[in-house]
Amino acid sequence: MEEENSLIEQRKANLAALREKGIEPFANKFTPNETCAGARENYEEGREVALAGRMTAFRTMGKSIFLDIRDGSDRMQVYAQKNALGEEAFEVLKKLDLGDFLGVKGTMFTTRTEEITLKAESFTVVGKALRPLPAKWHGLSNIETRYRQRYLDLIANLDVKDVFYKRSAIIREIRDFMHERGFIEVETPTMQAVPGGAAAQPFVTRHNALGCDFYLRIALELYLKRLLVGGMDRVFEIGRNYRNEGISPRHNPEFTMLEAYQAFGDYETMMELLESMITRVAEKVVGTLVIEHKDSEGNVTRTIDLSRPWRRVKYKELIREKGGDDWFDISPDERRQRAIDLGAEIAPDYEDFEVTNGLFEKLIEPTLIQPTFVTHLPKELIPLAKLSPEDPTTIEVFECCINGQEIAPAYTEQNDPVAQREALVNQAGEEQQKLDDDFLTALEHGMPPAGGIGIGIDRLIMMLLGQESIRDVLLFPQLKPKSEG
RNA sequence: GCCUCGAUAGCUCAAUGGUAGAGCAGUUGACUCUUAAUCAAUUGGUUGAAGGUUCGAGUCCUUCUCGGGGUACCA
CATH class of the missing domain: 2.40.50.140 (Nucleic acid-binding proteins)
Structure with missing residues (x-):
């Protein structure tokens, strides 16, 4: 250079x-x-x-x-x-x-x-x-060069090339699956006036002619729901989300998400959809439902069995398993102390439900290697889903965890515009979703009940192909530019 | 952002504070069934950048750049 x-x-x-x-x-x-x-x-x-x-x-x-x-x-x-x-x-x-x-x-x-x-x-x-x-025998192993000059990596390391050919095959299978199920694929704005659908830090950009700022989207959700209002009963989009947050082996500033919404379905509809989709993709692209992850020496470090049915378990049950049967009976201060004693890092300003969720994210989620639907999360965590009739402190959602990571959340979507506004206005915790009035107006015109799901495509591919870093399933992962001179 | 480890030839890697090296490829030559071809000879370096300590620094110290891992943020 x-x-x-x-x-x-x-x-x-x-x-x-x-x-x-x-x-x-x-x-x-x-x-x-x-x-x-x-x-x-x-x-x-x-x-x-x-x-x-x-x-x-x-x-x-x-x-x-x-x-x-x-x-x-x-x-x-x-x-x-x-x-x-x-x-x-x-x-x-x-x-x-x-x-x-x-x-x-x-x-x-x-x-x-x-x-x-x-x-x-x-x-x-x-x-x-x-x-x-790069030398033909030793190949190219310098990680920085592999990512900055991915073309050299593709030339020198045939297994790297194979990962990206398979990534393409996986996404193609997913598309075929969705079309067979009667979903239509749509494209919604990546530049949004209000970045909604999640509570993440957005990137800001400027539109000169309109004289205003836009945000790169952090989720697809709110635009796809507008399409449900418009009578498109089964829609999905595979697209990039952008979040202005830390970079890690599991996080890249831009990442690919599939979101799908099915009118007259609910979170259980989405469970069936996800199980069917992932098992089919695994069989067709990987050729097996038993996925082995290996270390650099080729030793099997973990085995993931995708055979159906996948485990279903309530959030509170998992919490009691890890935090004790009396977890929800003791005082908030006692919960905080117990979480710290168990080894979860709990920030001093965490509210009570965040303490419990800290236990889940730090100590439970990483242990969920086999596919697990964690259902009935506390309502404070997700403002866009419907309450569960059997336990109104929880909502009708699941988070599907595989490989110790959250792969896909799904909800019975909230379609009551008054309850939706209230939930968004009264959000607890540090991070809040912005209020998208246009979205709420759309809901007021009537949205059919629906099941919705978001699938982190990059993490899914990591799981299926046994890759330990998101950078190894992204052709051009984000790197800091080399400064001149 | 914080902690920590790393950066040496095109690539992969060596080098107690004491002359910067090897394999590969490159160059020159030999060879009409090789495939990591082989054989002979040979070139190649501002040791990531800038300072400092020292008679002497790839090696020790400081700052910076970039990268890996961890951590924080990421409902």
């Missing part, structure tokens, strides 16, 4: 040498008639093919050369002989650098070591690499 080094100068010299011979190393066009994988599948001795790819290995044998080219599908060995290509072309080939893009025409054959190989009859240089690629 900065000053030249000798490796780059060498490659530039090779580029100039090619041009001097009248060869344009960035040829405008070479059209392969097959992929490397296709050529392997359709192998037939003597079959003529044209393949193109990046040269990733180069083994000269005097008057013959073995080299590898790689495209998006696979690798293919190419065999080049001096007397087949002609002396001039052979000399050109010898001056190519690892990383150059090459088109090769020739015929397929099998070497003595039984490797399917393309015997070159002609080749075209279609893209010259002026910088060296």
Whole structure:
């Protein structure tokens, strides 16, 4: 990026040498008639093919050369002989650098070591690499370079590439699933005048022509509910949320969320939806319901069994399990002390329900490795859901935890505009959702009862693919820019 | 934000406070079935940046930059 080094100068010299011979190393066009994988599948001795790819290995044998080219599908060995290509072309080939893009025409054959190989009859240089690629054997392991220059990571580490191919397959399966269930996919504003639907710090941006600030959305919820009011009974959106908060192995400032709303459903409808969706995606993309997470040495560190049915348990039961049967009978001060004694970090300004929730988030959630629907959370925690008739201090919601993380919350959505306004106005705790009057106006026009769910797609993918950091399922995780000089 | 660990050749890594090194790739040469090709020779460094201590600093100290982990914030 900065000053030249000798490796780059060498490659530039090779580029100039090619041009001097009248060869344009960035040829405008070479059209392969097959992929490397296709050529392997359709192998037939003597079959003529044209393949193109990046040269990733180069083994000269005097008057013959073995080299590898790689495209998006696979690798293919190419065999080049001096007397087949002609002396001039052979000399050109010898001056190519690892990383150059090459088109090769020739015929397929099998070497003595039984490797399917393309015997070159002609080749075209279609893209010259002026910088060296990471070493082929040690690969690229510097974490910062892997994230800043993800393209190098994708070239050097095939398992990284596999993660992102699978990420694509997972999202595609999810879309197919939702469409089969009669949901339609919509797109709602990412720039919002009132950032609602969650209580997170937003990013602010400025619209010059309108002369006002907008917020990047922190949730999709309130716009999708407007669509329920409008008669779109089953809607979903897969989109980016932005939260101006800390970065960690489980948090990136922008992350992908799926939210779905189904009119005349409730939180139990959403349980069935989530179980069906995730088990299907796991079977189709990962090929199993038993997910193994491994450490860097390949030892299995945890096994997640997604077989149905998943555990269902009430929030208060889990709290009593961890905090004692009398947890809800003792005084708030005693609860605070007990939470601290148990090892939960409790800030001095926490209100009583936050103390209990601290116990849940710090000491219970991380232990929920197997899929678990935690239901009936205290009403103070979520203002957008309906109270539970059997216990009106709680709401009809679940948080689905897998792999020690919250993967998906779902509610029986509040559709009473008066109760909704009250819940938003009277929110307890530090963080509050902003009051979105346009949303409340929409509710006053009548929203059907509905079940709604939000699925953290990145965390879901981490769980399914055994990745320990959200950065390893995001192609370009957020990093601080390198300062100049 | 706080705590902590780290940054050495293109890549992966060494180097008691005492001459900055290895493998790979690169360069030159040999070789028409190699595939981490092999063999021979060889180039390559402002040790993340700036100061300081010392006869002497990659190594010790201070500040800064970037990154990893933890923690706080994230209903």
